[in-house]
Amino acid sequence: MNSSKGDIISVDILCGLNWGDEAKGKITGYLLTRNHYDYVCRWAGGNNAGHTIYVNGEKYKTHLIPCGIFYDVKCVIGPDCVINMEGFQQELDYLEHHGFDISLIKVSPKAHVVMDKHIEEDIMKYSSSQGSTGRGIAPCYKDKYARLGTRAGDVEFFAPYLWDEKLSGNILCEGAQGFWLDINYGNYPYVTSSTTLPYGACVLGFPIQKINRIIGATKIYDTRSGVDPLFPESLHDNETLAMIGKVGAEIGVTTGRGRKTNWLNLDKLIVACCVTGVSFVIVSKVDVLISVGVFKLFYQDALVEFGNIELMKDFIVDKLLERCEYVKTVSFSGSLEGL
Ligand code: IMP
Ligand code: MG
Numbered sequence: 001m002n003s004s005k006g007d008i009i010s011v012d013i014l015c016g017l018n019w020g021d022e023a024k025g026k027i028t029g030y031l032l033t034r035n036h037y038d039y040v041c042r043w044a045g046g047n048n049a050g051h052t053i054y055v056n057g058e059k060y061k062t063h064l065i066p067c068g069i070f071y072d073v074k075c076v077i078g079p080d081c082v083i084n085m086e087g088f089q090q091e092l093d094y095l096e097h098h099g100f101d102i103s104l105i106k107v108s109p110k111a112h113v114v115m116d117k118h119i120e121e122d123i124m125k126y127s128s129s130q131g132s133t134g135r136g137i138a139p140c141y142k143d144k145y146a147r148l149g150t151r152a153g154d155v156e157f158f159a160p161y162l163w164d165e166k167l168s169g170n171i172l173c174e175g176a177q178g179f180w181l182d183i184n185y186g187n188y189p190y191v192t193s194s195t196t197l198p199y200g201a202c203v204l205g206f207p208i209q210k211i212n213r214i215i216g217a218t219k220i221y222d223t224r225s226g227v228d229p230l231f232p233e234s235l236h237d238n239e240t241l242a243m244i245g246k247v248g249a250e251i252g253v254t255t256g257r258g259r260k261t262n263w264l265n266l267d268k269l270i271v272a273c274c275v276t277g278v279s280f281v282i283v284s285k286v287d288v289l290i291s292v293g294v295f296k297l298f299y300q301d302a303l304v305e306f307g308n309i310e311l312m313k314d315f316i317v318d319k320l321l322e323r324c325e326y327v328k329t330v331s332f333s334g335s336l337e338g339l
Contacts, residue, residue, distance in 0.1 A: 007166070007167070007168040007169075008167055008168060008169070008171065008206050008210050009168075009169050009170050009210075010170055010171070010210060010211075010212035011170075011171045011172075011173060011201070011206055011210045011211050011212060012031065012035070012037075012170075012171070012172050012173070012211075012212055012213045012214075012215065013172075013173040013175070013198040013201050013211060013213070013214045013215065014027060014028060014031065014172065014173065014174055014175055014215045014216075014217065015175035015178070015179065015196065015197065015198045015214065015215070015216055015217070015276055015278070016175050016176075016177060016178025016179060016181075016196065016216075016217050016218075017178060017179050017216040017217060017218040017269055017272040017273065017276065017278070017281070018178045018179065018180060018218055018219060018222055018223070018268075018269070018272070019177075019178050019180050019181055019222070019223065019224045019225070019228075019231075020049070020176070020177040020178040020181055020225070021050075021178075021219070021223055021225065021250075021252075021253075021259065022178060022217035022218055022219055022284065023052075023217060023219070023282075023284040023285070023333070024051065024174065024175060024176075024217050025051035025052045025053040025062075025067050026052070026053060026054070026284070027215070027217050027282055027284075028040070028051070028053065028066075028067040028068075028172070028174050029053045029054065029055065029067060029070070029071075031172060031215075032067070032068065032070075032071040032073065032172070033071070035170070035172075036170055037068065037073055037169075037170045037171065037172045038073065038074065038167075038168060038169030038170050038171065039068070039073065039074045039075070039076055039167055039168075039169070039170075039171045039172070040066040040067065040068025040069075040071075040073050040074070040075050040076075040171075040172045040173075040174055041066060041075070041076040041077075041078055041167075041171060041172070041173050041174065041201070041204050042064070042065075042066050042075075042076070042077050042078055042081055042173075042174055042176060043078045043080055043081070043173055043175070043195075043200050043201040043203055043204055044078070044080045044081060044176060044177075044194035044195050044196065044200050044203075045081060045082070045137065045176040045177055045192060045194050045196075046063075046064060046081060046082040046083060046084060046087075046114055046135055046136075046137055046140070047063035047064040047083075047084055047087040047088075047091075047114075047135050047254070048063070048132070048133040048135045048137050048176075048177070048192065048254060049063055049064070049176035049177060049254065050062075050063055050252065050253025050254040051063070051067055051174075051176075051253070052253055053067050053070055055070045055071075058098075060098065061253055062091060062095075063087060063091060063253075063254060064077060064081075064083065064084075064087060064088060064091055065077070065088075065091050065092075065095065065105055066174045067174060068104075068172065068174075069095055069100050069101075069102070069104060069105060070100060072100075072101060072104065073104065074104045074106065075104055075105050075106065076106050076107075076108065076163055076167075076204065077105070077106070077107045077108060077111055077163075078108050078111065078201075078203060078204045079108040079110035079111060079203050079204070080110075080111075080194060080195070080200065080203045081108070081111045081112075082111065082112045082113070082114050082136075082137060082140040082141065082144070082194075083107060083111045083112070083113060083114060083152060083158075084113070084114035084119070084135065084136060085113065085114075085155070085157055085158075087114075087135070088107075092105070105161060106161060106162070106163035106164075107152050107158050107161045107162060107163055108152065108162075108163050108165065109151060109152055109153025109154075109158075109162050109163065109165075110151055110152070110153065111151065111152045112140055112141070112143070112144045112149045112150065112151055112152075113140075113149070113150045113151065113152055113155055113158075114135065114136040114137070114140040115136070115140070115150065117139070118136030118137075118139035118140045118143070119134065119135065119136035119139075120136075121136070121139040122134050122135065122136045122137065122138060122139055125138075125139075126138050126139075128227075129227065130189060130190055130226065130227050131190075131225070131226025131227030131228070131257075132226065133226070133252075133254050133255055134255075135254070137192060137193050137194075138193045140193075141193035141194065142193075165205060167204065167205060167206060171204075171206070171210075173198070173201035173204065175196060175198070175201075175217075176196065177192050177194075177196045178196055178217075178272075179196060179197065179272035179275070179276060180268065180272070181196055182194075182195060182196040182197055183195060184197075185197065185275065187228055187229070187230055190226070190227055190228040190229070190230075197275065197276055198211075198214050198276050198277070198278075213279055213280060214276060214277055214278045214279060214280075214326075215278060215279075215280040215281075215282065216272070216273060216276055216278030216280065216281045216282070217281075217282050217284065218264075218269055218272075218281060218282070218283050218284070219248075219264070219283070219284050219285045220264055220283050220284070220285050220286050220288070220289055220312075220316075220332075221241075221244055221248070221261060221262065221263060221264050221285065221288070221289065222261070222262045222263065222264055222265055222268075223245070223248075223250050223259040223260065223261050223262075224259060224260045224262075225252045225255060225257055225259045225260075226257075228260075231260040231262060232260075233260070235260045235261060235262055236258070236260065240292065240294050241261045241262060241263075242261070243292050244261050244288055244289065244292050244294075245258065245259060245260075245261035247288050247291055247292055248261070248285055248288040263296045263297050263298055263303065264297040264298065264316075265297070265298045266297050266298060266299045266316065266319060267298060267299065267300060267301065269320070270319065270320065270323045270324060273320060273323075273324040273326075273327055274323070274324050274325065274326075277325075277326045278324075278326065278327060279326050279327060279328045279329070280327075280328065280329050280330075280331070281320055281327055281329070281330045281331070282331050282332075282333065283313075283316065283330065283331070283332045283333065284332075284333035285333065286309065286313070286332045286333055287333070289309060289312075290309050295307070295308065295309055295311070295312040297312065297315075297316070299315075299319065313332060316330065317330045
């Protein structure tokens with residue numbers, strides 16, 4: 001876009017390695033308190049996402065606006081995002097009510113606008129069959145790719161928020177959803193309609209050479225909200241998994257639905273790490289497994305059980321370092337030093 005040579009110093013990208021809900025909001029908060037960023041940007045999706053973040057002991061939630069807003073950093077909703085006027089306004093009101101500076105929020109003029117008709121179509125065609133969030137995501141992207149969509153730059157309402165398409169300094173790109181919800185890599189059609197992989201962030205307008213770090217977020221067990229034949233409802237009937245879901249409060253931020261819980265699929269995590277090229281992997285919710293006291297994961301299609309959490313952690317670290325060329329560091333929640 002318009003950035004002239006040297007304006008951008010470096011870019012960090014945070015992406016989900018599972019099916020979303022990998023505590024990316026929390027990790028963004030961690031990164032923002034320990035690094036200087038000039039911009040925090042969302043590159044895809046809309047208010048189907050749900051980010052939970054704790055700031056000074058208070059819990060906040062956003063769906064569309066990047067978590068940079070809680071740390072007084074400029075926030076960009078990028079050109080491949082979709083944006084619903086009402087949802088956006090509600091989020092602005094919520095943030096303003098809590099004393100955050102909403103003048104830092106910028107919307108790409110190229111972002112597509114989610115209309116009421118998109119939401120109606122989503123609820124009618126996708127919400128029960130595919131478990132979509134009902135936020136009009138698929139129909140809005142459908143119109144975008146059919147070249148029939150309406151962009152934020154063409155709607156009066158967005159005029160005060162439009163982004164000049166310039167980035168400078170240090171940039172954090174905050175992923176939404178996760179690797180296995182990606183339109184290409186996920187279990188199609190049980191996917192979202194955008195690119196959740198880190199290369200998608202380049203649509204914000206920086207060359208790949210500016211990427212400094214790609215950080216991946218995973219949980220130590222898998223969860224899935226929405227419909228996916230690979231995550232059958234019968235998982236709810238497994239007592240230990242149901243307990244993990246309960247202790248881990250696995251309830252959708254956007255939908256309020258209970259998430260299906262399963263043991264970590266390390267085979268899938270390895271694929272996600274290899275394809276995304278993450279160098280840092282952050283594994284969260286370790287405390288949940290500790291409190292339930294059962295330590296299992298799938299590896300090479302077999303269920304492997306460990307006598308304690310340390311053995312399980314060591315196994316995950318060994319396999320990720322051994323199998324994923326670019327993984328350098330694997331951290332577990334609570335010990336994120338060095339990020
Ligand atoms: P859509 O993005 O609303 O069309 O939903 C498509 C699929 O992605 C459904 O299975 C949703 O449950 C899932 N999904 C979309 N956004 C998120 C998210 O932020 N976290 C977890 N699942 C999501
Ligand atoms: Mg979420």
